[in-house]
Amino acid sequence: xxxxxxxxxxxxxxxxxxxxxxxxxxxxxxxxxxxxxxxxxxxxxxxxxxxxxxxxxxxxxxxxxxxxxx
Numbered sequence: 001x002x003x004x005x006x007x008x009x010x011x012x013x014x015x016x017x018x019x020x021x022x023x024x025x026x027x028x029x030x031x032x033x034x035x036x037x038x039x040x041x042x043x044x045x046x047x048x049x050x051x052x053x054x055x056x057x058x059x060x061x062x063x064x065x066x067x068x069x070x
Contacts, residue, residue: 006021006030008020008021008030010030010032010033010034011029011030011031011032011033012031012032012033012036012057013031014033017029026066027065027066028063028064028065028066029064029066029067031057031060031061032060035056036052036053036056036057039052039053039056040052040053
């Protein structure tokens with residue numbers, strides 16, 4: 001996944017966790033935004049939008065060493 005000095009601008013949490021960008025101990029905190037936006041565009045209604053969003057974020061976090069330690 002991401003490395004130190006990673007491009008945090010592609011993350012769903014852009015600018016919320018900017019301190020993580022320069023922390024060499026954090027390798028994989030990024031939750032890429034572009035795939036999420038594509039999935040959200042296909043949502044049928046607000047319930048589906050929320051479901052798709054939560055499922056995507058949870059799936060990325062489940063694969064992340066950073067988020068699984070939280």
